[in-house]
Amino acid sequence: MQHNAACSQLDQNGRLRHFLSIAGLSRELLTEIMDTADSFGSVADQAVKKVPLLRGKTVVNLFFENSTRTRTTFELAAKRLSADVLNVNISTSSASKGESLLDTIRNLQAMHVDMFVVRHASSGAAHFIARHIAPHISVINAGDGSHAHPTQAMLDMFTIRQFKGQIEGLIVVIIGDILHSRVARSQIRALTTLGAQEVRVIAPRTLLPDDIQTIGARVYEQIDYALAGADVVIGLRLQKERMHGAFLPSEHEYFSRYGLTEQRLKLAKSDVIVMHPGPINREVEIESRVVDGDRSVILKQVSNGIAIRMATMALTMSSHNQTRSQQQK
Amino acid sequence: MQHNAACSQLDQNGRLRHFLSIAGLSRELLTEIMDTADSFGSVADQAVKKVPLLRGKTVVNLFFENSTRTRTTFELAAKRLSADVLNVNISTSSASKGESLLDTIRNLQAMHVDMFVVRHASSGAAHFIARHIAPHISVINAGDGSHAHPTQAMLDMFTIRQFKGQIEGLIVVIIGDILHSRVARSQIRALTTLGAQEVRVIAPRTLLPDDIQTIGARVYEQIDYALAGADVVIGLRLQKERMHGAFLPSEHEYFSRYGLTEQRLKLAKSDVIVMHPGPINREVEIESRVVDGDRSVILKQVSNGIAIRMATMALTMSSHNQTRSQQQK
Amino acid sequence: MQHNAACSQLDQNGRLRHFLSIAGLSRELLTEIMDTADSFGSVADQAVKKVPLLRGKTVVNLFFENSTRTRTTFELAAKRLSADVLNVNISTSSASKGESLLDTIRNLQAMHVDMFVVRHASSGAAHFIARHIAPHISVINAGDGSHAHPTQAMLDMFTIRQFKGQIEGLIVVIIGDILHSRVARSQIRALTTLGAQEVRVIAPRTLLPDDIQTIGARVYEQIDYALAGADVVIGLRLQKERMHGAFLPSEHEYFSRYGLTEQRLKLAKSDVIVMHPGPINREVEIESRVVDGDRSVILKQVSNGIAIRMATMALTMSSHNQTRSQQQK
Numbered sequence: 001m002q003h004n005a006a007c008s009q010l011d012q013n014g015r016l017r018h019f020l021s022i023a024g025l026s027r028e029l030l031t032e033i034m035d036t037a038d039s040f041g042s043v044a045d046q047a048v049k050k051v052p053l054l055r056g057k058t059v060v061n062l063f064f065e066n067s068t069r070t071r072t073t074f075e076l077a078a079k080r081l082s083a084d085v086l087n088v089n090i091s092t093s094s095a096s097k098g099e100s101l102l103d104t105i106r107n108l109q110a111m112h113v114d115m116f117v118v119r120h121a122s123s124g125a126a127h128f129i130a131r132h133i134a135p136h137i138s139v140i141n142a143g144d145g146s147h148a149h150p151t152q153a154m155l156d157m158f159t160i161r162q163f164k165g166q167i168e169g170l171i172v173v174i175i176g177d178i179l180h181s182r183v184a185r186s187q188i189r190a191l192t193t194l195g196a197q198e199v200r201v202i203a204p205r206t207l208l209p210d211d212i213q214t215i216g217a218r219v220y221e222q223i224d225y226a227l228a229g230a231d232v233v234i235g236l237r238l239q240k241e242r243m244h245g246a247f248l249p250s251e252h253e254y255f256s257r258y259g260l261t262e263q264r265l266k267l268a269k270s271d272v273i274v275m276h277p278g279p280i281n282r283e284v285e286i287e288s289r290v291v292d293g294d295r296s297v298i299l300k301q302v303s304n305g306i307a308i309r310m311a312t313m314a315l316t317m318s319s320h321n322q323t324r325s326q327q328q329k
Numbered sequence: 330m331q332h333n334a335a336c337s338q339l340d341q342n343g344r345l346r347h348f349l350s351i352a353g354l355s356r357e358l359l360t361e362i363m364d365t366a367d368s369f370g371s372v373a374d375q376a377v378k379k380v381p382l383l384r385g386k387t388v389v390n391l392f393f394e395n396s397t398r399t400r401t402t403f404e405l406a407a408k409r410l411s412a413d414v415l416n417v418n419i420s421t422s423s424a425s426k427g428e429s430l431l432d433t434i435r436n437l438q439a440m441h442v443d444m445f446v447v448r449h450a451s452s453g454a455a456h457f458i459a460r461h462i463a464p465h466i467s468v469i470n471a472g473d474g475s476h477a478h479p480t481q482a483m484l485d486m487f488t489i490r491q492f493k494g495q496i497e498g499l500i501v502v503i504i505g506d507i508l509h510s511r512v513a514r515s516q517i518r519a520l521t522t523l524g525a526q527e528v529r530v531i532a533p534r535t536l537l538p539d540d541i542q543t544i545g546a547r548v549y550e551q552i553d554y555a556l557a558g559a560d561v562v563i564g565l566r567l568q569k570e571r572m573h574g575a576f577l578p579s580e581h582e583y584f585s586r587y588g589l590t591e592q593r594l595k596l597a598k599s600d601v602i603v604m605h606p607g608p609i610n611r612e613v614e615i616e617s618r619v620v621d622g623d624r625s626v627i628l629k630q631v632s633n634g635i636a637i638r639m640a641t642m643a644l645t646m647s648s649h650n651q652t653r654s655q656q657q658k
Numbered sequence: 659m660q661h662n663a664a665c666s667q668l669d670q671n672g673r674l675r676h677f678l679s680i681a682g683l684s685r686e687l688l689t690e691i692m693d694t695a696d697s698f699g700s701v702a703d704q705a706v707k708k709v710p711l712l713r714g715k716t717v718v719n720l721f722f723e724n725s726t727r728t729r730t731t732f733e734l735a736a737k738r739l740s741a742d743v744l745n746v747n748i749s750t751s752s753a754s755k756g757e758s759l760l761d762t763i764r765n766l767q768a769m770h771v772d773m774f775v776v777r778h779a780s781s782g783a784a785h786f787i788a789r790h791i792a793p794h795i796s797v798i799n800a801g802d803g804s805h806a807h808p809t810q811a812m813l814d815m816f817t818i819r820q821f822k823g824q825i826e827g828l829i830v831v832i833i834g835d836i837l838h839s840r841v842a843r844s845q846i847r848a849l850t851t852l853g854a855q856e857v858r859v860i861a862p863r864t865l866l867p868d869d870i871q872t873i874g875a876r877v878y879e880q881i882d883y884a885l886a887g888a889d890v891v892i893g894l895r896l897q898k899e900r901m902h903g904a905f906l907p908s909e910h911e912y913f914s915r916y917g918l919t920e921q922r923l924k925l926a927k928s929d930v931i932v933m934h935p936g937p938i939n940r941e942v943e944i945e946s947r948v949v950d951g952d953r954s955v956i957l958k959q960v961s962n963g964i965a966i967r968m969a970t971m972a973l974t975m976s977s978h979n980q981t982r983s984q985q986q987k
Binding site (some may be wrong): 057084088107109110113322 | 702704707708730731733737738861936937960
């Protein structure tokens with residue numbers, strides 16, 4: 001049983017024990033994450049922006065690749081829950097002395113830490129760590145390769161729910177580099193789980209994964225058709241740094257075929273919202289006027305990122321506390 | 330009105346809303362900063378060196394160029410005010426992914442932070458940020474190009490007042506690289522605003538800015554004349570790393586013409602104090618015996634730096650809180 | 659008297675004022691450190707892993723060489739004592755602007771900090787700093803060159819005591835690179851002070867210091883003889899990065915002559931414990947099966963590292979508080 005528990009995101013009561021990917025999580029659980037985030041939304045407006053839920057707990061930001069933006073949101077979330085935060089950048093640590101990932105984890109775990117927030121360039125790294133961690137430690141996936149980035153997906157769901165009331169029945173369009181995006185996969189899963197009517201994707205063929213239709217998205221060839229009647233449009237970053245070889249048309253050509261412009265946005269519903277996970281390449285994948293326009297909820301996504309991260313931290317920690325107190329009885 | 334408020338350091342009640350430069354601040358306001366710092370001086374002597382003024386607030390150290398020394402003093406000041414501190418080093422962050430300064434700021438602001446401490450290689454960067462920031466966030470300039478470094482200037486004023494009782498009527502000599510010093514300009518402004526009798530500057534002609542006399546300083550050619558009767562002597566660092574081309578005499582020649590020696594110091598008043606913003610090049614711009622001698626208040630400047638930074642943080646935050654509570658009425 | 663006090667690890671009452679090296683410390687004092695660590699052991703098991711002993715104190719991690727692992731343990735220890743922690747990495751700070759070590763220290767000290775945790779590549783750096791520091795500041799040596807690493811030695815003693823009840827009468831074997839190990843010297847001193855029956859060392863002759871016998875260890879040539887009847891076996895890391903020139907046999911040859919294998923471990927007592935300071939080169943100095951086997955207490959060492967660091971921080975700080983309150987009477 002302990003083995004099973006260690007391999008899954010859920011504890012024996014079906015509560016969130018780790019947060020590794022959207023896959024396998026029920027609509028109820030995704031909704032619970034959003035409801036919890038809702039309850040933290042007001043913390044940011046208080047004069048004292050802290051709640052004592054994680055006081056005396058140690059959260060380790062274990063970053064195997066640099067991401068100031070993501071690290072910052074998790075650090076803020078942890079501090080607003082009153083946790084102690086330890087930033088460990090592994091490229092500059094023992095890894096360079098040839099220590100294995102597992103030895104690094106075991107060492108940190110021996111220091112009685114309570115949670116790892118893991119960012120890694122390899123898909124599955126967070127799962128691997130969760131599988132080998134002591135039962136009292138939570139693991140939160142802050143992006144692994146091009147596999148998953150579940151807190152980003154959940155902050156997007158949370159933002160959509162805020163503006164649309166629910167995900168159910170919505171038409172959502174995702175434009176751009178689906179292949180290299182750790183966000184897109186998690187988004188599509190979350191959207192389908194939460195009952196979106198249709199998830200449309202559009203991108204150069206070289207930036208679409210082979211299995212795209214099997215995971216519940218419908219591929220479009222022409223952006224005008226994709227945008228027609230859309231409730232939500234999500235632009236993805238053109239991840240130049242991830243591309244090898246001649247995948248792509250020129251930036252100019254890309255923008256003319258896939259760029260999200262004000263003109264094109266008129267094809268969507270009049271109350272469409274525009275989202276982007278950032279950082280943005282203005283005038284490459286999206287027109288600056290759209291970024292700063294009245295349909296954009298991009299900065300709201302950033303704010304919601306803190307609340308969602310607080311929620312997943314609080315939920316996984318509460319699963320552990322519950323398990324611990326049951327064991328003590 | 331909101332636009333005006335966003336562009337100025339002062340709120341509509343004339344209180345300090347941001348702290349960007351000495352220029353435009355009244356003698357009363359500079360005095361209020363020093364009086365507030367006075368009230369924090371004793372915090373450092375308490376067993377528990379903390380006051381809860383900024384509890385639950387998030388201060389972001391936004392450093393676009395590396396300065397461990399300055400970052401450290403702001404981090405300590407913020408922690409002693411009980412704030413949460415986030416160090417964001419932008420050279421290693423999204424900037425390298427091509428995100429604009431403005432997008433970076435908007436993102437951090439969306440995370441509900443309360444204050445930016447900004448260090449940037451370009452003059453005017455802190456002003457630019459203050460102009461584009463949300464109304465509830467304070468900006469403190471921690472050095473922008475060779476333009477301003479107002480907290481350094483104020484800790485110098487505070488130190489002079491501590492030893493001389495007042496700035497009014499004093500003769501102050503500034504020796505060295507005025508051209509590249511972000512400190513010197515701020516100092517001269519603060520000294521003249523606070524009623525110094527005379528501010529004398531002396532440096533190789535290539536290290537003096539063209540407008541030096543218009544900002545209230547008197548240029549001397551001979552160090553002996555400059556030091557005669559001085560109450561305060563401020564040595565500046567010979568900023569070798571900022572020099573391009575053949576601005577300068579050799580170090581040896583520089584020391585023989587402008588070096589602050591014990592011998593030369595005898596020309597000043599007997600109760601003269603010697604200051605230096607650090608880090609010091611011993612035996613280049615100043616004799617080691619002077620640095621460590623009984624007229625030196627250099628380490629007192631460092632201590633006062635914490636108190637002044639606490640003061641400017643507390644004052645700008647209190648302006649915002651006041652504004653917020655007025656809006657709520 | 660103040661001069662004497664500043665040069666020694668002990669205050670005038672014989673209490674621990676700094677923690678620089680094991681040399682010169684009595685068995686009683688080493689035992690007090692372990693007893694204090696014992697009292698902190700349970701803190702890690704509490705829901706809120708904090709005690710308020712250092713609340714409002716500022717601990718500076720002053721690292722002149724990179725060591726994420728060691729820095730992390732001290733940062734955690736300080737935070738669990740409720741101190742504010744400042745990480746100062748000197749390779750990226752004023753040192754590069756040519757400021758001397760002493761000026762750096764004086765500057766930090768002027769900011770009213772309470773403790774320096776010092777890591778430096780040069781032997782004696784922590785002593786040097788302790789000699790020049792203001793009386794109210796404690797210095798803890800976190801490793802200086804190949805000289806000393808006293809908290810590592812004490813966490814090893816603490817771990818041995820935990821498993822063996824006492825150090826007295828034990829046979830302890832240290833295998834590997836004694837010459838370049840900052841740990842081995844401190845360990846040998848601590849073991850002899852605490853009454854170990856025999857400290858055996860074994861290594862290629864090029865990795866043994868000349869004075870090894872004078873500091874209380876007995877050199878063995880054959881690993882089988884060294885292991886015979888051992889209570890404790892400590893493997894040291896083969897510090898490849900410290901070696902210059904042709905000191906060494908090949909890794910393969912090294913492992914075949916000195917590698918700690920399960921087979922060889924059978925020569926030791928049946929209740930032998932195996933230790934290693936980490937990071938480990940698996941299959942180079944130690945067999946992976948031994949690292950993960952039931953005689954290994956390697957991860958227990960890591961846990962105990964936090965408790966020992968908390969203990970030395972608390973004891974040195976309490977010496978200062980006592981001295982201060984005596985002075986005030």
